[in-house]
Amino acid sequence: xxxxxxxxxxxxxxxxxxxxxxxxxxxxxxxxxxxxxxxxxxxxxxxxxxxxxxxxxxxxxxxxxxxxxxxxxxxxxxxxxxxxxxxxxxxxxxxxxxxxxxxxxxxxxxxxxxxxxxxxxxxxxxxxxxx
Numbered sequence: 001x002x003x004x005x006x007x008x009x010x011x012x013x014x015x016x017x018x019x020x021x022x023x024x025x026x027x028x029x030x031x032x033x034x035x036x037x038x039x040x041x042x043x044x045x046x047x048x049x050x051x052x053x054x055x056x057x058x059x060x061x062x063x064x065x066x067x068x069x070x071x072x073x074x075x076x077x078x079x080x081x082x083x084x085x086x087x088x089x090x091x092x093x094x095x096x097x098x099x100x101x102x103x104x105x106x107x108x109x110x111x112x113x114x115x116x117x118x119x120x121x122x123x124x125x126x127x128x129x130x131x
Contacts, residue, residue, distance in 0.1 A: 053126030054105040055084070056112070058119045059094035067092035077113055082127075098126035 059070045064087075071083045071094045078096070086093040096119075099105035105121045112119055 048125075049128055050125040051100070051128055053124065054099045054102050054121050055095040055097050055124040055126065056099075056105055056109055056119050057093055057095050057122045058083075058112075058116045060091055062091050064092050067094050070094050074116070077115075081108070095122065095124060098129070100126070100129070 058074060059067050061067065067085055071085050074081075074083045074094065074096055081097050083094060083096045086095060097105060097108060099108065102121060109119060109121060
C-alpha cells in the first residue's frame with residue numbers, strides 16, 4: 001500500500017473503535033445498574049433467611065415413621081441442636097444442626113452418641129445465626 005491510503009484507513013479505524021464507545025457510555029448507567037443488583041441481592045437474602053453451611057445427616061430412608069422416631073430421639077438427647085425432617089422423593093432425611101463451617105460440624109459429629117454412628121456431614125442451607 002502507498003502512503004496515501006494509510007491515512008484514511010487509520011482515520012476509519014479510529015472512528016470504528018471510538019464512536020461506539022461514545023454512543024453507549026451514558027454517565028451513571030453502570031453505577032445505577034450495579035446499585036439495583038446489590039439492592040436485589042439484599043432483598044433476596046433477607047427473604048431467604050439462610051446461608052450456605054453444613055448439617056449432620058443422621059437418617060436416610062423411605063420409612064417416615066422411623067425418620068420421625070430418630071428425629072425425636074435426637075431432640076431428646078441433644079435438645080440444644082435443631083433437627084430437621086426433609087422429604088426428597090422417595091426418601092426421608094433427618095438432618096441436625098445449623099453449622100456455618102465444616103469444622104464446627106465435624107466437632108459436633110465427634111461428640112455424637114453411638115446410636116447415630118452412621119451420621120455424616122452434608123452441605124446444606126442453614127438458618128442464619130441469632131445476633
